[in-house]
Amino acid sequence: MMDIDISRIKGLIFDLDGTLADTMPLHLEAWNEVGEKYGLSLSHEEHIKFAGMSTEDIVNIQADKQGVSADAKAFSEQKDKVFLEEKLDDVKPIPVVPDFLYSLHNKFPMAVGTGSQRITAEKIIDNLNVNKYIEGLVTADDVENHKPAPDTFLSCAEIIDIAPENCLVFEDGELGMQSAKTGGMQAINITKTSDKKLRDLLTSLENLKK
Structure with a gap:
């Protein structure tokens, strides 16, 4: 088998x-909606690659890679807020x-x-x-x-x-x-x-x- x-x-x-x-597409949408405010982006390929990591860890990686300063904890909280308020009902x-x-x-x-x-x-x-x-x-x-x-x-x-x-x-x-x-x-x-x-x-x- x-x-x-x-x-x-x-x-x-x-x-x-x-x-x-x-939930992965929904998390990616929420991530990039918040990321836009920070000047950060996350591609589909990167999201798949980082699957399983915490949002804070991903933010730190992307901020370093893209030369942006970001409060990873605040970003994570904002991303979760967007997900829970706007995406949760679409989870299957x-x-x-x-x-x-x-x-x-x-x-x-x-x-x-x-x-x-x-x-x-x-x-x-x-x-x-x-x-x-x-x-x-x-x-x-x-x-x-x-x-x-x-x-x-x-x-x-x-x-x-x-x-x-x-x-x-x-x-x-x-x-x-x-x-x-x-x-x-x-x-x-x-x-x-x-x-x-x-x-x-x-x-x-x-x-x-x-």
């Missing part, structure tokens, strides 16, 4: 933006991936690890109506070292009380994949996995707990 040892899996960890929720679930939550929440402990701020992540999770399925949420506010450092997912593993080597991480970005693997976890990039293979994986996990 894919390079995953199903027999080792005892807990599931999900990235949020681009993995459970189709990513196909297939939320099915793992619906089908496996009584069989595997599950957590979400994201580079978003807590206030934004909680609103997105509420919007998707999946908060009842997860046991923990780790956000950019909760760790000092963000993706690609492993801290976010290691904190998730600690919350669900599952050893890292027994966790499977669902991601959509290369930095997130690196984060999971550095933390000693198995990981799957949903953008490089067909819906059929994801459904096959779901069936295998369901069968594992029968």
